[in-house]
């Protein structure tokens with residue numbers, strides 16, 4: 001098979017790119033989606049808010065997903081569901097797998113928009129037994145919203161990110177009564193006003209607390225919590241592991257992956273190290289809102305459109321960006337261009353912990369930009385780029401101020 | 403309930419050993435029943451191991467264990483293709499990291515040769531680094547054991563079971579043996595799934611072997627002291643870092659921490675050796691997982707950049723004695739196969755042959771060869787073939803057709819744990835983030851141990 005632009009992943013980023021490429025008349029667009037229905041994570045979400053930036057109204061996840069898919073199809077994109085991209089090849093070309101087995105798709109450009117997943121319990125170093133009933137939020141959303149099933153009745157929820165509160169709402173809707181919300185850090189990680197939610201829903205919140213062990217042989221029977229008061233036992237019948245997202249970058253098989261962002265290394269146009277491949281959306285880094293991913297998808301469409309016409313600068317002319325501070329969790333893009341269509345015009349980054357400090361961009365001995373920031377790990381920080389750069393490597397530092 | 407008419411052989415325990423015994427006896431023409439207390443087979447020691455098909459190079463010289471490993475290894479090589487079971491002949495490297503270990507190598511090599519593993523090859527540091535480019539440069543010397551291999555530990559056991567069933571054996575799950583009486587030259591067994599009568603009982607109860615022995619005879623000649631082994635599992639890109647099974651120089655107590663690929667294309671580091679009393683609690687400890695990461699990185703520094711996606715622990719049915727505790731009391735119609743501690747996967751087919759010999763049954767050739775689904779990375783896998791119904795588990799590339807097949811197998815999956823072992827579903831990096839809902843739908847009402855605890859009210 002052949003197409004002009006192949007997009008892997010029919011979430012907000014992939015579908016936004018498909019619609020925009022169609023509008024630009026960039027060529028034939030084929031979206032590859034492994035699930036039976038397009039829409040990405042929002043399709044698994046019964047709750048709002050989605051859609052403010054895109055459709056100027058507040059939508060539930062499923063309605064939002066349906067609109068995105070319709071918008072892409074309206075511009076002529078074809079969406080191939082039940083189809084998994086199983087390998088990336090030079091060309092670019094994709095090895096795809098569907099119900100009829102393996103087939104190949106040649107393209108002039110490929111956009112990777114495969115999103116994120118949550119960390120497993122091992123990545124969070126949770127000890128204890130391995131009974132049934134320990135699941136990530138993605139699984140809960142699907143069970144409740146797609147199947148109308150409930151995996152447990154009295155779980156503990158680990159995490160206090162935005163997604164943790166989505167999970168709390170989902171529990172509430174499904175008649176599940178969480179017995180506690182657990183946060184290893186000293187404060188709730190979601191922005192206000194969601195911080196008020198657990199108290200509003202009558203769920204006790206334990207800060208500076210970890211799940212030391214999970215108990216139960218067939219089903220969860222309880223957890224050991226380790227917190228400021230030492231170790232305590234809590235009865236429950238499930239554990240919901242929320243947040244702590246990582247990029248779904250398995251297709252890259254470890255090549256061209258940034259250990260900080262967990263996603264692909266990209267330049268300002270979203271180009272990956274491998275020729276012909278672009279990336280957008282939450283794959284780039286965990287995790288932004290659907291609206292932010294949608295914007296990135298649209299921007300990627302412009303970059304791809306330009307690339308197909310030969311309007312992008314040579315990839316080797318970019319200036320690499322290196323992080324030099326433990327306070328910075330990641331910074332994107334990893335290779336900077338200051339000119340050209342469909343560019344990430346800014347550096348986006350996140351910090352590892354709450355910090356007041358000075359964020360500086362260096363080239364050789366020169367400080368070329370410097371900003372005072374007051375940052376929280378849950379907030380995206382953007383840093384505008386100076387107009388003209390030397391060809392020297394860029395270094396990003398963050399000095400904490402008292 | 404009426405007493406079920408008799409079997410020739412009742413095997414207690416459907417671990418890897420019980421499954422291999424059922425296969426042997428059924429092929430040899432006996433009427434066999436396999437009794438398992440859990441929802442599904444392989445719920446004890448056989449739940450988690452290193453999946454190495456050993457040669458026996460380091461087994462105690464002249465031991466029954468060595469004989470069984472050698473016979474089991476040979477029979478696996480003989481039958482795996484006909485059952486569609488994988489075999490990764492990657493070989494092992496035994497590595498010395500300090501002077502003391504290096505000094506132990508000649509004795510180990512001599513032992514290997516005396517154990518009939520004559521094809522070992524001594525290797526110096528340069529040869530080791532050439533054979534394993536990702537190895538830490540501090541390695542000093544070692545030797546290669548070419549026939550150590552990797553297999554799929556669950557498919558192997560399921561294949562033995564399915565082949566037993568194809569030859570007329572019956573499996574009963576949730577059938578814990580709770581009482582036993584020998585009357586009129588026959589055993590009258592009480593199980594959670596009803597009474598069973600048999601001429602011969604084989605105790606293959608693994609971690610509960612001494613317990614079952616007491617049920618059968620009122621006493622036990624061995625005592626199980628479970629020895630836990632924890633592992634961490636790296637995501638697939640890490641598998642490129644190891645070509646061989648990387649073994650340390652063993653101590654008297656343990657084979658030590660191994661680094662090896664899995665048949666499924668991951669890389670694992672483990673196991674620990676921790677004695678405990680509990681026979682069911684295979685708990686993971688965060689400190690141990692951290693230590694395993696460090697050990698792994700000290701052997702393959704490249705692991706520092708790789709992602710750990712899972713961890714598990716297995717319990718070895720160790721006893722006060724190092725060797726196998728196999729004993730036949732034909733007057734009483736009883737064979738005990740106890741204490742199959744750390745080599746049961748390799749030795750199971752050999753143990754079954756040995757036991758058949760003890761009771762005087764002549765081995766026959768199998769008539770039926772069930773075809774196992776190929777789950778190994780080297781494939782060919784079902785997702786690559788037409789009509790697979792689509793991929794359901796995206797990390798492990800498990801298809802709908804494979805799940806349907808496991809739910810409809812001769813011994814169907816009865817729990818999510820059983821389905822995982824039969825298909826690998828949800829065992830990958832996302833741990834069910836993407837596929838749990840679809841899986842719950844597909845398995846609805848198929849498990850005796852359901853995945854969900856009910857339907858949502860309203861909506």
Ligand SMILES: Cc1cc2nc3c(=O)[nH]c(=O)nc-3n(C[C@H](O)[C@H](O)[C@H](O)COP(=O)(O)OP(=O)(O)OC[C@H]3O[C@@H](n4cnc5c(N)ncnc54)[C@H](O)[C@@H]3O)c2cc1C
Pocket residue numbers: 008009010011012013014032033034035039040041042045047048049050051083084085086113114115116137138141163166167248251280281282283287288289290291293
């Ligand atoms: C529980 C939860 C609640 C949320 N609530 C909100 C909210 O209220 N408001 C909000 O704005 N944001 C919310 N978000 C965030 C939002 O869902 C994400 O930002 C958004 O979905 C990211 O879009 P994406 O296109 O990058 O990736 P995704 O939506 O993750 O889409 C990626 C798609 O790629 C597919 N895919 C992956 N790999 C392959 C492959 N190899 N082959 C084929 N297809 C593949 C996946 O199946 C998926 O459909 C929530 C997230 C979660 C998890």
Ligand SMILES: Cc1cc2nc3c(=O)[nH]c(=O)nc-3n(C[C@H](O)[C@H](O)[C@H](O)COP(=O)(O)OP(=O)(O)OC[C@H]3O[C@@H](n4cnc5c(N)ncnc54)[C@H](O)[C@@H]3O)c2cc1C
Pocket residue numbers: 414415416417418419420437438439440443444445446447448449450451452453454455456577578579580606607608609610611614629630631632673715716717718719742743744745746747748749
């Ligand atoms: C960490 C670890 C690593 C290992 N690595 C390897 C390796 O690389 N290679 C290798 O060859 N071997 C290895 N082994 C060893 C191998 O896994 C064991 O030797 C083997 O699993 C023992 O199997 P079994 O059938 O004897 O016991 P089990 O698997 O324990 O089976 C016994 C069964 O009996 C059932 N049962 C108990 N009581 C009753 C009752 N009253 N009624 C009915 N059923 C009952 C149990 O539920 C269980 O299913 C390893 C083991 C461990 C733990």
